[in-house]
Amino acid sequence: MTESDALDVRALLRQSLETVLTRHYAFEQRRAAYQSDARHSVAAWDAYAGLGLTALGLPETHGGLPGTLADVAMACELLGGVLALEPYRATMVAARLLAAAGTQAQRAAWLPDLVAGRRKAALVHAGPGGAIPAEAARADAGWRISGRASVIPGADAADLFMVPAHADGEIGLFLVPADAVERQGYGCFDWTGAADLVLADVPVPPDAKLDGGEAALALALDEAVALACADAVGAMRAANRLTRDHAGARRQFGVAIGSFQVLQHRMADMAIAEEQAAAMTDAALAACEQGDARGRARAVSAAKVAVGDSAREVARSCVQIHGGMGLAEEYPASHYFARLGLFERLLGDRDAHLRRFMALGAAGVRDDRPENRPKNRALAH
Amino acid sequence: MAQTDTGLAMHMDEDRDFIAEVRAFVRAELPQAVRDKVVNGVPVEAGERRARHKALHARGWVAPHWPAEHGGTGWPAIRTHLFAETLAEEGAPDLGVFGLKMLGPLLIRSGSAAQRARYLPPLLAGEESWCQGFSEPGAGSDLVPLGTRAERDGEDWIVNGQKMWTTMAHEADMMFALVRTDRDAPKRQLGLSLLLIDMATPGITVRPVTLLNGKPHTNEVFFDNVRVPGGNLVGEAGKGWTYARALLGTERLSIARVGWNRRQLAHLKRVAAAEGALDAPWLAARIAEAEIALMALEAMVRAMIARARAWEAPGIEANMLKIKGSELQQRLAELLVEVAGPRAAPFRPDAGDAAADWAAHAFPAHFYARATSIYGGSNEIQRNIIARALGPGAAS
Numbered sequence: 001m002t003e004s005d006a007l008d009v010r011a012l013l014r015q016s017l018e019t020v021l022t023r024h025y026a027f028e029q030r031r032a033a034y035q036s037d038a039r040h041s042v043a044a045w046d047a048y049a050g051l052g053l054t055a056l057g058l059p060e061t062h063g064g065l066p067g068t069l070a071d072v073a074m075a076c077e078l079l080g081g082v083l084a085l086e087p088y089r090a091t092m093v094a095a096r097l098l099a100a101a102g103t104q105a106q107r108a109a110w111l112p113d114l115v116a117g118r119r120k121a122a123l124v125h126a127g128p129g130g131a132i133p134a135e136a137a138r139a140d141a142g143w144r145i146s147g148r149a150s151v152i153p154g155a156d157a158a159d160l161f162m163v164p165a166h167a168d169g170e171i172g173l174f175l176v177p178a179d180a181v182e183r184q185g186y187g188c189f190d191w192t193g194a195a196d197l198v199l200a201d202v203p204v205p206p207d208a209k210l211d212g213g214e215a216a217l218a219l220a221l222d223e224a225v226a227l228a229c230a231d232a233v234g235a236m237r238a239a240n241r242l243t244r245d246h247a248g249a250r251r252q253f254g255v256a257i258g259s260f261q262v263l264q265h266r267m268a269d270m271a272i273a274e275e276q277a278a279a280m281t282d283a284a285l286a287a288c289e290q291g292d293a294r295g296r297a298r299a300v301s302a303a304k305v306a307v308g309d310s311a312r313e314v315a316r317s318c319v320q321i322h323g324g325m326g327l328a329e330e331y332p333a334s335h336y337f338a339r340l341g342l343f344e345r346l347l348g349d350r351d352a353h354l355r356r357f358m359a360l361g362a363a364g365v366r367d368d369r370p371e372n373r374p375k376n377r378a379l380a381h
Numbered sequence: 382m383a384q385t386d387t388g389l390a391m392h393m394d395e396d397r398d399f400i401a402e403v404r405a406f407v408r409a410e411l412p413q414a415v416r417d418k419v420v421n422g423v424p425v426e427a428g429e430r431r432a433r434h435k436a437l438h439a440r441g442w443v444a445p446h447w448p449a450e451h452g453g454t455g456w457p458a459i460r461t462h463l464f465a466e467t468l469a470e471e472g473a474p475d476l477g478v479f480g481l482k483m484l485g486p487l488l489i490r491s492g493s494a495a496q497r498a499r500y501l502p503p504l505l506a507g508e509e510s511w512c513q514g515f516s517e518p519g520a521g522s523d524l525v526p527l528g529t530r531a532e533r534d535g536e537d538w539i540v541n542g543q544k545m546w547t548t549m550a551h552e553a554d555m556m557f558a559l560v561r562t563d564r565d566a567p568k569r570q571l572g573l574s575l576l577l578i579d580m581a582t583p584g585i586t587v588r589p590v591t592l593l594n595g596k597p598h599t600n601e602v603f604f605d606n607v608r609v610p611g612g613n614l615v616g617e618a619g620k621g622w623t624y625a626r627a628l629l630g631t632e633r634l635s636i637a638r639v640g641w642n643r644r645q646l647a648h649l650k651r652v653a654a655a656e657g658a659l660d661a662p663w664l665a666a667r668i669a670e671a672e673i674a675l676m677a678l679e680a681m682v683r684a685m686i687a688r689a690r691a692w693e694a695p696g697i698e699a700n701m702l703k704i705k706g707s708e709l710q711q712r713l714a715e716l717l718v719e720v721a722g723p724r725a726a727p728f729r730p731d732a733g734d735a736a737a738d739w740a741a742h743a744f745p746a747h748f749y750a751r752a753t754s755i756y757g758g759s760n761e762i763q764r765n766i767i768a769r770a771l772g773p774g775a776a777s
Contacts (some may be wrong), residue, residue, distance in 0.1 A: 002689045261768075264768035265765075267771065268763075268768045269767055271767060275701055276705070280676070281678035283680045283683075306676070306677045354666060354669055357672075358669045
């Protein structure tokens with residue numbers, strides 16, 4: 001497939017997903033989905049699977065479709081825009097990790113169901129820089145895993161967990177069926193689902209361990225951050241549109257409040273924040289698809305910091321410009337505030353990513369520039 | 382490997398070869414003392430600037446953005462952009478925007494054949510320099526009410542009035558000036574015209590305005606019955622506003638000053654490391670944040686280039702880049718002052734070796750960086766333009 005074919009396919013997919021979201025994500029439908037047992041829309045999830053979103057970029061031998069991380073990110077951005085509740089990102093991160101690092105048998109056992117959207121999965125980890133949540137000890141016929149983790153997005157709905165654990169002095173990844181785990185599921189402030197998990201000496205067979213370990217986990221966590229950034233970009237785009245619409249419609253002192261320069265400048269800054277977040281997300285996604293782990297980690301952490309800063313600015317201004325209506329449960333502005341606010345709390349906060357960026361950063365600017373060379377050295381070439 | 386981290390490196394191999402060629406050229410030609418001045422924010426001398434101009438002219442690179450038949454290179458916009466950013470990154474001094482970037486393209490687009498023949502060759506050769514006569518005491522961000530007037534006297538124009546904030550007027554040979562030629566035009570902007578004025582004409586007085594950093598960058602210019610030949614009117618009378626607006630919109634890709642910011646970040650990191658300032662965790666974190674801001678600026682420029690490939694006229698992205706680029710310039714200059722600490726306080730305008738005395742230049746450079754959010758359309762004007770394009774209430 002040529003590059004332009006790939007772009008055409010992405011454009012087509014985007015259009016189809018927009019149609020699906022129009023059908024499933026009116027504001028009232030979202031509330032009903034949240035209040036349902038699943039805490040998300042089962043109909044919307046099935047529609048995503050029907051479009052092939054859950055198959056994107058996964059191995060075709062198991063039913064997957066061609067696609068890149070950027071295609072998955074495109075879907076995440078649209079889902080962020082409608083404040084979707086389905087655990088799409090969590091499932092895709094876990095499925096990509098399984099496809100990249102799982103054994104032949106593990107992939108054959110789980111990927112067809114994940115690809116088809118019949119099952120969901122979650123990676124049990126708090127994000128780059130976070131602790132390994134479990135210990136795996138060898139037992140007679142396999143491993144016994146103990147550990148705990150809290151606020152794992154999508155874990156409330158997952159059928160399968162991928163659990164990183166210290167095992168034999170290294171970091172191993174284990175497949176653990178959800179029913180073997182004590183799980184406390186709940187909705188977060190932004191209505192998306194998450195869970196706290198306890199693994200109490202859970203026995204797993206020897207073939208539960210993935211081939212890949214620490215490096216595969218690091219890539220998966222960076223991908224998770226990049227996809228979360230895409231979701232936040234979608235939410236920012238929508239919040240900015242919502243805010244501009246409100247400023248055009250709401251009248252005070254006899255005029256639309258959008259005619260006030262103080263609000264215009266605030267909305268200009270919101271638009272800049274959106275552009276910056278989108279550009280940094282693209283850079284992080286591109287870095288995830290290149291081989292160099294250090295460059296990838298730097299780009300991803302820089303994106304998490306910059307997108308977080310943008311998200312905070314957009315969220316605050318969105319609520320402020322809406323006035324009291326910006327806090328109401330029955331109007332979307334407050335929900336964008338919640339979604340964007342929790343983006344910064346999950347998968348490593350600003351300080352953690354800034355620290356990681358700095359730790360990797362000494363070589364960020366080349367040292368071979370003339371002004372960095374010892375003085376008085378001849379400039380001749 | 383570090384090259385994949387940020388910036389200009391994200392390009393095709395042929396671009397990379399080209400950048401290497403430009404880098405090698407600058408390193409071979411540019412004296413270290415001039416580079417040190419640029420990095421430390423010390424104004425370069427007119428003679429030093431002219432030497433740079435002539436070196437670039439000899440290489441055929443002085444006006445890369447012009448069409449080839451007028452002495453440009455015919456490069457695509459992206460290559461021109463890379464060229465300018467690489468020069469800036471290497472510490473090459475600016476050649477001034479008024480002649481090569483504004484007047485040249487203006488005459489190529491809207492000037493007469495005689496004007497092009499008379500003015501473009503000396504401009505390219507660095508033998509004639511230009512200033513821009515737009516702002517006045519009563520007309521800055523809003524130029525439309527400007528009061529300098531030109532009245533017909535036979536074929537000639539007689540100019541009276543005053544310009545203000547005229548950067549480089551004290552060194553310039555020529556000025557392109559926005560003047561009022563019709564006081565009865567139905568709309569005030571329809572009464573404006575562009576004149577090319579020889580600064581040696583009797584009746585012109587230039588009074589330098591010294592800024593607190595002690596350098597005369599800018600001037601007041603007084604016109605007292607200054608006679609300008611009729612052939613020096615650009616295009617049509619009454620269309621000056623249209624031409625002026627087109628000028629202000631040129632060089633959109635370079636407005637972010639990525640190369641400049643990369644260079645200053647490198648300088649900041651080098652100085653901070655040498656001073657042991659990175660041991661202070663908060664300062665180190667602020668420098669890292671500035672580096673992330675630079676990555677974001679570069680990412681925005683790349684996104685804009687990608688979009689410019691798809692359709693030629695970039696929209697409000699350029700206004701966004703002006704804001705972000707100027708804010709980053711200011712932030713980097715401020716961080717350097719933080720590294721300098723109390724050593725930023727003594728004012729030594731004549732401090733000698735710029736590289737050895739970096740701390741002596743930190744505060745003047747920081748002070749002058751405040752101008753970046755004022756000139757070229759203040760950042761508030763940029764926000765107005767962005768807001769107008771988004772249209773409050775308009776769903777995009």
